[in-house]
Amino acid sequence: MKIEMTVNGEATAADVEPRLLLAHYLRDVIGLKATNIGCDTTSCGACTVLLDGESVKSCTLLAVQADAQSVVTMEGLSPDPGSLHPVAAAFRAEHGLQCGFCTPGMVMAAVGLLRENPTPTEREVREGLEGNLCRCTGYHNIVRAVLLASGQDPDAARPGATGDGLVAPGFSVGSA
Amino acid sequence: MIPVGFAYERPDAVEGALELLAEHGEDATVLAGGHSLLPVMKLRLGTPELIIDIGRLSELSYVRVEGDEVAIGAGTRHHAVETSDVVAAEVPLLAAVARTVGDPQVRHRGTLGGSLAHADPASDLPAAVLALGGTVVLRSLRGDRCVPITAFYTGVFSSVREPDELVVEVRVPRTGGAGWAYEKFTRRANDWAIVGVAVVDGRVGLVNMGSTPLRASATEAALAEGASIVDAAMLADRDTDPPADVAGTKEYRRHLARVFARRALTTAIVA
Amino acid sequence: MTRHHARDTLRAMSIMGTRVVRTEDPVFLSRGATYTDDLTDERLTGALHLTFVRSPLAHATITAVDVEGARNAPGVVDVVTGADIDLVAPKLFAGAADGMERPWLATDKVRFVGEPVAAVLTEDSYQGQDAADLVEIDYDPLPAVVDLRAAASDEVLLFESAGTNTSNGFGLGKQFDEHLFDGCDVVVTREIVNQRLAAASLETRAAAAVWGEDGRVTVWCSTQNAQAARDAIAGWLGIDVALVHVITPDVGGGFGAKIGADPEFALVAWLARRTGRPVRWSETRSENMTGMVHGRAQLQTVTIGGNREGDVLAYRLDVLADAGAYPRLGSFLPYFTRMMAPGVYDIPKVESRARVVVTTTTSTGAYRGAGRPEATAAIERAMDLFAAEIGLDPAEVRRRNVIDPGAFPFRTKGGAVYDTGEYAQALDKVLDASGYAALRAEQAARRERGDVVQLGIGVSVFVEITGGGAFAEDASVQVHPDGTVTVLTGTSPHGQGHATAWAMLAHSHLGIPIEKITVRHGDTDLIPRGGGTMGSRSLQTGGVAVYQAAGELVEVAKRRAADLLEADVDDLVVADGAVTVVGTTTGVTLAELAGRAELKVDSVFDSGAPSFPFGAHVAVVEVDVESGKAVVDRIVTVDDAGPILNPLLAEGQRHGGIAQGISQALLEEVVYDADGNPLTATFADYGFPSAAELPSFTLVDMATPTHLNPLGAKGIGEAGTIGATPAVQSAVIDAVSHLGVRHIDMPATPLRVWEAINAARGSGGARVDTAGSAQ
Numbered sequence A: 001m002k003i004e005m006t007v008n009g010e011a012t013a014a015d016v017e018p019r020l021l022l023a024h025y026l027r028d029v030i031g032l033k034a035t036n037i038g039c040d041t042t043s044c045g046a047c048t049v050l051l052d053g054e055s056v057k058s059c060t061l062l063a064v065q066a067d068a069q070s071v072v073t074m075e076g077l078s079p080d081p082g083s084l085h086p087v088a089a090a091f092r093a094e095h096g097l098q099c100g101f102c103t104p105g106m107v108m109a110a111v112g113l114l115r116e117n118p119t120p121t122e123r124e125v126r127e128g129l130e131g132n133l134c135r136c137t138g139y140h141n142i143v144r145a146v147l148l149a150s151g152q153d154p155d156a157a158r159p160g161a162t163g164d165g166l167v168a169p170g171f172s173v174g175s176a
Numbered sequence B: 001m002i003p004v005g006f007a008y009e010r011p012d013a014v015e016g017a018l019e020l021l022a023e024h025g026e027d028a029t030v031l032a033g034g035h036s037l038l039p040v041m042k043l044r045l046g047t048p049e050l051i052i053d054i055g056r057l058s059e060l061s062y063v064r065v066e067g068d069e070v071a072i073g074a075g076t077r078h079h080a081v082e083t084s085d086v087v088a089a090e091v092p093l094l095a096a097v098a099r100t101v102g103d104p105q106v107r108h109r110g111t112l113g114g115s116l117a118h119a120d121p122a123s124d125l126p127a128a129v130l131a132l133g134g135t136v137v138l139r140s141l142r143g144d145r146c147v148p149i150t151a152f153y154t155g156v157f158s159s160v161r162e163p164d165e166l167v168v169e170v171r172v173p174r175t176g177g178a179g180w181a182y183e184k185f186t187r188r189a190n191d192w193a194i195v196g197v198a199v200v201d202g203r204v205g206l207v208n209m210g211s212t213p214l215r216a217s218a219t220e221a222a223l224a225e226g227a228s229i230v231d232a233a234m235l236a237d238r239d240t241d242p243p244a245d246v247a248g249t250k251e252y253r254r255h256l257a258r259v260f261a262r263r264a265l266t267t268a269i270v271a
Numbered sequence C: 001m002t003r004h005h006a007r008d009t010l011r012a013m014s015i016m017g018t019r020v021v022r023t024e025d026p027v028f029l030s031r032g033a034t035y036t037d038d039l040t041d042e043r044l045t046g047a048l049h050l051t052f053v054r055s056p057l058a059h060a061t062i063t064a065v066d067v068e069g070a071r072n073a074p075g076v077v078d079v080v081t082g083a084d085i086d087l088v089a090p091k092l093f094a095g096a097a098d099g100m101e102r103p104w105l106a107t108d109k110v111r112f113v114g115e116p117v118a119a120v121l122t123e124d125s126y127q128g129q130d131a132a133d134l135v136e137i138d139y140d141p142l143p144a145v146v147d148l149r150a151a152a153s154d155e156v157l158l159f160e161s162a163g164t165n166t167s168n169g170f171g172l173g174k175q176f177d178e179h180l181f182d183g184c185d186v187v188v189t190r191e192i193v194n195q196r197l198a199a200a201s202l203e204t205r206a207a208a209a210v211w212g213e214d215g216r217v218t219v220w221c222s223t224q225n226a227q228a229a230r231d232a233i234a235g236w237l238g239i240d241v242a243l244v245h246v247i248t249p250d251v252g253g254g255f256g257a258k259i260g261a262d263p264e265f266a267l268v269a270w271l272a273r274r275t276g277r278p279v280r281w282s283e284t285r286s287e288n289m290t291g292m293v294h295g296r297a298q299l300q301t302v303t304i305g306g307n308r309e310g311d312v313l314a315y316r317l318d319v320l321a322d323a324g325a326y327p328r329l330g331s332f333l334p335y336f337t338r339m340m341a342p343g344v345y346d347i348p349k350v351e352s353r354a355r356v357v358v359t360t361t362t363s364t365g366a367y368r369g370a371g372r373p374e375a376t377a378a379i380e381r382a383m384d385l386f387a388a389e390i391g392l393d394p395a396e397v398r399r400r401n402v403i404d405p406g407a408f409p410f411r412t413k414g415g416a417v418y419d420t421g422e423y424a425q426a427l428d429k430v431l432d433a434s435g436y437a438a439l440r441a442e443q444a445a446r447r448e449r450g451d452v453v454q455l456g457i458g459v460s461v462f463v464e465i466t467g468g469g470a471f472a473e474d475a476s477v478q479v480h481p482d483g484t485v486t487v488l489t490g491t492s493p494h495g496q497g498h499a500t501a502w503a504m505l506a507h508s509h510l511g512i513p514i515e516k517i518t519v520r521h522g523d524t525d526l527i528p529r530g531g532g533t534m535g536s537r538s539l540q541t542g543g544v545a546v547y548q549a550a551g552e553l554v555e556v557a558k559r560r561a562a563d564l565l566e567a568d569v570d571d572l573v574v575a576d577g578a579v580t581v582v583g584t585t586t587g588v589t590l591a592e593l594a595g596r597a598e599l600k601v602d603s604v605f606d607s608g609a610p611s612f613p614f615g616a617h618v619a620v621v622e623v624d625v626e627s628g629k630a631v632v633d634r635i636v637t638v639d640d641a642g643p644i645l646n647p648l649l650a651e652g653q654r655h656g657g658i659a660q661g662i663s664q665a666l667l668e669e670v671v672y673d674a675d676g677n678p679l680t681a682t683f684a685d686y687g688f689p690s691a692a693e694l695p696s697f698t699l700v701d702m703a704t705p706t707h708l709n710p711l712g713a714k715g716i717g718e719a720g721t722i723g724a725t726p727a728v729q730s731a732v733i734d735a736v737s738h739l740g741v742r743h744i745d746m747p748a749t750p751l752r753v754w755e756a757i758n759a760a761r762g763s764g765g766a767r768v769d770t771a772g773s774a775q
Helices: A022-029 A086-093 A103-116 A122-128 A140-149 B014-027 B037-042 B078-083 B085-090 B092-099 B112-118 B124-132 B217-224 B229-233 B250-270 C006-013 C125-132 C148-152 C226-237 C263-275 C285-291 C334-339 C372-390 C394-401 C423-434 C436-449 C498-510 C538-565 C590-596 C647-666 C719-735 C750-762
Strands: A002-007 A010-015 A048-051 A054-057 A069-072 A171-174 B007-009 B028-031 B050-053 B063-066 B069-073 B135-140 B143-148 B153-155 B166-173 B180-185 B195-200 B203-207 C048-054 C060-066 C076-081 C116-122 C136-141 C166-170 C186-198 C206-211 C217-221 C244-247 C279-282 C294-306 C312-324 C349-358 C453-463 C472-479 C485-489 C517-520 C572-575 C578-581 C587-589 C599-606 C614-624 C630-640 C698-702
Touching: A010 A022, A022 A048, A048 A103, A054 A103, A086 A103, A086 A140, A103 A122, A103 A140, A122 A140, A140 C647, A171 B092, A171 B250, B014 B028, B014 B050, B014 B135, B014 B166, B028 B037, B063 B085, B069 B085, B069 B112, B078 B092, B078 B112, B085 B092, B092 B124, B092 B180, B092 B195, B112 B124, B112 B166, B124 B166, B124 B180, B124 B195, B124 B203, B180 B250, B195 B250, B203 B217, B203 B250, B217 B229, B217 B250, B229 B250, B250 C750, C048 C125, C048 C263, C048 C285, C060 C116, C076 C125, C076 C263, C116 C125, C116 C263, C148 C312, C148 C349, C166 C334, C186 C372, C206 C263, C217 C226, C217 C263, C226 C244, C226 C263, C263 C279, C294 C372, C312 C334, C312 C372, C334 C349, C334 C372, C372 C394, C372 C453, C372 C719, C394 C423, C394 C453, C423 C436, C423 C453, C423 C614, C423 C630, C423 C698, C436 C453, C436 C614, C453 C719, C472 C498, C472 C538, C472 C590, C485 C498, C485 C538, C498 C517, C498 C538, C538 C572, C538 C578, C538 C587, C538 C590, C538 C599, C578 C590, C587 C590, C590 C599, C614 C719, C630 C647, C630 C719, C647 C698, C647 C719
Parallel strands: A002 A069, B007 B050, B028 B050, C048 C279, C217 C244, C312 C349, C485 C517, C630 C698
Antiparallel strands: A002 A010, A048 A054, A048 A069, A171 B180, B063 B069, B069 B166, B135 B143, B135 B166, B180 B195, B195 B203, C048 C116, C060 C136, C076 C116, C166 C349, C186 C294, C206 C217, C206 C279, C294 C312, C453 C614, C472 C485, C472 C599, C572 C578, C578 C587, C614 C630
């Protein structure tokens, strides 16, 4: 099937199998290798990109579903290594990456998070990134990086991150 | 892993989808958000021959007040339900539950109709709609039919939806100032609920306590007869058949249903 | 130790210990790192894709293999079974019993779910999946062997020719001393589980290979040690090491599971030779969860004895360890468990032994800590059991028994020689930083009120062995005529930041900005000898080698400059990339010197012995006693690895280890059912935590240098898993100890905690009145 897609501001087009995953369209058809695939069950988020401005897991989208839409990957966020996007720059400043494999997805998920919640609390950052797994950093510096990127001071006193007295995660919510 | 190959159609209106469903029936599978379907296909546990992509049909994406109900298009994304002012004002339980589904990326794609149609008893929204006493609107070339949610589910991953029917709308009562609560017990935030309890207006919906989402009828009846929350909640696992797996034994799930029914009712009824 | 002027020394030390952001990051955060599956090297043009067909059964004989359907599938170039492979099947662990060789592709029998049985080569990767599904294999099931005791009984053998399921053992020759606990007022014994874990690096395993006209094979692979991978691949292929060129692309995490090479890497190379085309392989996560080596997996019996004042007099550790189906590095690790058995404690009598048995499961290998977390978890659990038995505070019992700070170097009953240690000081620091007394008061208050959410406090004091096994490392430092620097290292970073850290070390001598210093690793043609990165060895061996080489280069430069400038060597100082005569502007840049003659130093540093970093952790956990759910509220850690080169990087290593430690205690476990089917083989099922499951961490600094290297540095990479795991496990048990609970195995899932509470209540423990609980 013939599809078109704007990727990082550039028009792309190809004739693809319907089953081609968006992640593979980006990596193998367009040649943008930053977006990584880390799992089979939509769990790890390493493949996260922005689709029409919203964070999505590109391994759980068919390329044909993104026909005529607009995708931004980590490469698109920071085309020039010498001039990183503010979120990417914050990851560097806070050492929010080690092996780097989860990083493209983590950065894009963070961008998506901050678009919807510009000044999140630590708890909101942690829950906002629940779809992105990292094995190296323990998330401590990733959380700092996102807080820094949001214009907040990562060193400012923060309440206990796991729920302020509630036993979380899991959700407990109601009208009371 | 990647899916087995399939044919793909993307009709540009609901009518086109219905024609394809009428023609192909069980050989076709509907793709809306794809976050229940594609994971199954990628593991090759499901191998549909034809995919009908309705994910772009804006006519299925809406939130409207209609009398004493809120009508939500089946193609409305979880994120839209979560952030809708109308849902927050009129059916706050639904907004809160939508917020617990998966993670932000999943919620940008998954749809309310898709979640209900997938019929997973471990999913959050079916139990919430059950507690709300909602209705599923099914459409085919033969016409529309409205099925109360209490009659919609028939078993694990199965409902009364015929192969030529499409879920087009979900209707839920406006709950006004009625107290509500959702307790979702998981090990990790992104997990399916080990057990979940949704409460609104004296009705209790259970997640992952049987082959379909269930109402804790014995608890509801006891409350209606004036029993205390504590006593009524002790009946929450009556007539359930919870699964046993790595996360929990049957006995443990029964216990959790009772505990979280009590907590949810306490939150909802105090309000 | 090289001679420096005082001024040199000051300048040299100025970058050391500073928080330098990584030079790797601009690329990693823009176009991204280049992992094996990302490679677009032209030598891989036209590469075939390799897809394995894997056994769905844990234990079965193979009665028929039919590849014809697959052969005819679209895009298929070749389908290979075990019968086609003319290589000798190797024992992957030399110390394993004979007869336990691992076939390249299973021919007669499969011994674990996921074992490769056939290999399909296709033009593209999507075709590979389709073709693999068409391979038909008939299996005759055999009984699975999952339980370790059942395996040790030899009732069902995995390898008929071995005649036993015991792969190897340590200390098995000697009987336990039945009088070991004579004189102890109190003796406590308990069986505990150190559960099987998946390393779960975000990048799965991957390799690519192509043969050149010169008869050499180039292999790219995701490894923690290119040189060992080269040697292994050459050995398996039966060819000269000189014919194998291994290149390490960026690696997306290893954690010990990517040490050396997997046999699949050699198969990729073999298939490339067979087909005459390049071959690429990149496994899916599902394959990875059963194909990559697992970690831990020990059944331990601890026995501890002492007097009522709190002195521990004797300790016994009996280990039954799981090799998985084919013994690998994991079968050696109980050696370290035994060595580190007594931990930080001066216990007069210690004995241990370990038996390693095969089971119809994935092979075990190293996973962050590799044998030492197992030792620490055991002794710390034993100390808590002892403390509970005599009614003393667990921190106090530890303080009473730690090795005296004046006693170092200290030869332990486990056979290790600890270099330096200040265990009581670490304990004091962590108790102070965590507000221990206030925590105990809060705990008491909650118990008094009968709160639904109880507080648990766990303390661990630990020591671990780093650099163990490979104390020497190579480095080369070269200044180029354009003023840039190339450092070659035998280490193999996969997230640790060596490009930045080693540049800092070179800079400390040369004064050339780190942006101009490139660090290369992992290419065996460029760096023929190297020990890789594992066991927290890199800084104390490879980093020191770089530091040493740069220092030697400065001396070489000074001597050459002395000739050139007709000055006295003692009047010369090196700073900012130049050699100048003190007090003048007369000098020559290192770049200029390099323009005249090659300015390069190769150096080897051999510390000769492992170092022993240590620390103490306090974990504060909240447990909902109705649901059993435990969450870490706070974790305070003291980790002492000597002077820190780059605190930013060191903290990152501590964070990652702490997260994995918490996760072992609360969330992760590889589970097999009785038929050997893996129940946790995807990230949806396996308890890999997200940011939502973890708190931020409190790190307290302490730096006790070692005498083993000029930087005084020990290893930091694995401390978190060693210290945090027992602290968190202990905290969960502590939270419900007033209800009569004495032990909960890891992971302390909500189900396990709830069952422990019920069992304690059933045997007379305090009631938890669910109905009346305040809400």
